[in-house]
Amino acid sequence: MRSINPWINFNGNAEEAFTFYKSVFGGEFTKVVRFSDLASAEYPVPENEANKIMTIALPIGKHVVLMGNDVPEFMGRVNENENRSKILVSAESREEADKVFNGLSAGGDIEGPIDDSPWGTYAGMFRDKYGIEWIVEFDPNFKG
Numbered sequence: 001m002r003s004i005n006p007w008i009n010f011n012g013n014a015e016e017a018f019t020f021y022k023s024v025f026g027g028e029f030t031k032v033v034r035f036s037d038l039a040s041a042e043y044p045v046p047e048n049e050a051n052k053i054m055t056i057a058l059p060i061g062k063h064v065v066l067m068g069n070d071v072p073e074f075m076g077r078v079n080e081n082e083n084r085s086k087i088l089v090s091a092e093s094r095e096e097a098d099k100v101f102n103g104l105s106a107g108g109d110i111e112g113p114i115d116d117s118p119w120g121t122y123a124g125m126f127r128d129k130y131g132i133e134w135i136v137e138f139d140p141n142f143k144g
Helices: 014-025 094-105
Strands: 007-010 031-034 053-060 064-070 086-091 109-116 122-127 133-138
Touching: 007 014, 014 053, 014 064, 014 094, 086 094, 094 109, 094 122, 094 133
Parallel strands: 007 064, 086 133
Antiparallel strands: 031 053, 053 064, 109 122, 122 133
């Protein structure tokens, strides 16, 4: 398997969330497709959905791409308070772990402060201001 890339559903604020993620991780979007880009006679798009994100991609590091989209209203709302999933960020140093943890958790709810863990890593867990759950970890024993 080459990689696993997380894909997150949003209720109309995917672009805002991804702009925030880009401010923390850096880089550039490699794909931004709006529902209006797909509109046709066979696939009509309501005006209130046209500017929403069908697909957005932000490369993080060399092998991971964070993906996301807005869920069209006809499909119902995403429950932003449920445990959708957690995204694990494996940092290359304690300093990088601190930077990512502090950046992404700003305005969110910290579930486990970043610190030395009982299992030998430096890790923390939080829900960001968009309701997405993250774990940031640095494993000094990782060989890879």
